[in-house]
Amino acid sequence: MVTKKTTQRLGFKTGEYVVYPAHGVGQIVSIEEQEVAGMTLELFVISFEQDKLTLRVPVAKIKSVGMRKLAEDDHVQKALDTVTGRARVKRTMWSRRAQEYEAKINSGDLISISEVVRDLYRADDQPEQSYSERQLFEQAMDRMSREIAAVNRITLTEAVQLIEKSLAKSPRRGAKTEADSEADDAEEAAA
Incomplete structure (x- = not known):
């Protein structure tokens, strides 16, 4: 049961594209509150259009799942x-x-x-x-x-x-030149 919708939370806002590590780039469709097992949870609703997937991520779990803004x-x-x-x-x-x-x-x-x-x-x-x-x-x-x-x-x-x-x-990764082999050997020796 949805009780209330907001448009911004923790610097993320609806309509914004974000990166969710396990699924890639998705768009925040909404931020909503849902009551689950008697507790009220605030959730980001993220749509991954190409995968035809909608994900609901608790706001409190954003850091632990690694969700982030798009790269600069x-x-x-x-x-x-x-x-x-x-x-x-x-x-x-x-x-x-x-x-x-x-x-x-x-x-x-x-x-x-x-x-x-x-x-x-x-x-x-x-x-x-x-x-x-x-x-x-x-x-x-x-x-x-x-x-x-x-x-x-x-x-x-x-x-x-x-x-x-x-x-x-x-x-090119084809045949190695002598300089490549020497550089690889030097890299391996340094490791």
């Missing part, structure tokens, strides 16, 4: 710069790396998500990805492009093209 322009630029860097793929088992990538994606942190996009990106002239690699890449790409689209007020397609343009600037 300079943070978006830093994420785009991150994808242009050299992939940093650890030499651990895939299942372990997959868990780490999944954790980064679900952290909701744009820079962490862009690291996953960078590390799992494969150009057309590179070897095929496994199914699970492709799934994680697409999930990270989706999260990153949705936030960039919302921040820059562009379409999802334009956001994907912007990320792909940055990825195209990244160093």
Whole structure:
């Protein structure tokens, strides 16, 4: 039973886009009070249109679930710069790396998500990805492009093209040059 609606709480307001780590970018549709088991709870009602999902998050749980405002322009630029860097793929088992990538994606942190996009990106002239690699890449790409689209007020397609343009600037992962091997060896020795 809805008793009362407000338009702003804890710096978040209705109509605003936010990032909910487990689902990505959503829009606050309303802030309402509901009575649940005799207690009155104030809830953010967040709509994730592409997933056809509506989430009700208690106002008191916002910090613990990690909900945040969209990234600032300079943070978006830093994420785009991150994808242009050299992939940093650890030499651990895939299942372990997959868990780490999944954790980064679900952290909701744009820079962490862009690291996953960078590390799992494969150009057309590179070897095929496994199914699970492709799934994680697409999930990270989706999260990153949705936030960039919302921040820059562009379409999802334009956001994907912007990320792909940055990825195209990244160093090739094909055959390593001698300098690459020496740099990798120096990195490993420092670690």
